[in-house]
Amino acid sequence: MTTFVPEAAPYVPSAAEAAPERCSGTRRTVTLFRNEPLLLDCGRPVSHVRVTYHTYGAPAPEALLVTHALTGTSAVHEWWPSLFGPGKALDPQRHYIVCSNVLGGCAGSTGPLELDGAPLTLRDMVAVQRELLRHLGVQRAAVVGGSMGGMQVYEWLRSYPDLVTRAVIIGAPARHSPWAIGLNTAARNAILSAPGGAGLQVARQIAMLSYRSPESFAATQSGDSPRQPGTPAISTYLEYQGRKLESRFCEHSYLALTSAMDRFQLSDLDLQAIRTPVLVVGISSDVLYPASEVQAGAAQLPCAEYWELSSPHGHDAFLMDADALEPKVRAFLSS
DSSP states (O other): OOOOOOOOOOOOOOHHHHHHHHHHHHEHHHHEEEESOOOTTTTTTEOOOEEEEEEESSOSSEEEEEEHHHHSSOHHHOTTTTSTTSSSBBBBOOOOOOEOOOOOOSSSSOGGGTTTOOOOHHHHHHHHHHHHHHHHTOEEEEEETTHHHHHHHHHHHHOOGGEEEEEESSSOOOOOHHHHHHHHHHHHHHHHHTTTTTHHHHHHHHHHHHHHHHHHHHHHSBOOOOOSSSBHHHHHHHHHHHHHHTTTTOOHHHHHHHHHHHHHOHHHHHHTOOOSSSEEEEEEESSOOHHHHHHHHHHTTTTTTEEEOOOOSSHHHHEEEOOOOOOHHHHHHHO
């Protein structure tokens, strides 16, 4: 179920207040679209949209917006520590950093049950992020994201190109492939077949197989489980990952967000119209979004640079091997 957080009105901190919160961030919740509704892509108007977000650094008219992956939250300092901090790519001493929990998520923002089952798109999520930046007084932003976050960056470039100064897309395609849609379909069917938590655990196990690579599992999950002798390590690992997600995530959000990802289909004409400087990062061993697929999307962007992260750990390398990723992102954002 969606977590409800009391709303707190945003404020501009003094210099003394801002200094300690630059690295730890400030978590707030605001209600947007009070006067004029958000019109979802499906045609349904939605008012009073709740958004939970983190900010880091001193407020400024130009920001660095970070967009999170499928099961992520707005606390970017927790899930991307290799990229976050003084002297790093996401430096709260140099940038005003904003990250919000997506519409349809379950970490404080308006969730799917509150939308009465209205189908969501990534464009809907980005429209809410745009309104949040307006609320915060941000006029332009660099946008950075990986996986589903990277697809949100693509949507920013399509929907609000004049507001994006530069963009970083990591391990994300310009359109969801039949392979990716098929994996999400199997995961959603698991949830629908066993609602109440058991299905979500299986959905996570399916996803984890696509987030890593055969090489990664061979290196980390070979042999018997150290906790259950006689049981393969990969089996207990997947079961653990399933229980872990079920304890912190909402199955309704999983259904809504994966369906939104499956609807994401940018055309070549959409991509060719984007004139913003973009860094597109592929991952050498990614089986969910193969590097060739990510590179093909980058090739359609007139002002894109493609770079490949070499890692044996598959799609999750954008988190697991972020130390190798950080210098490239930092250099691009600073150039």
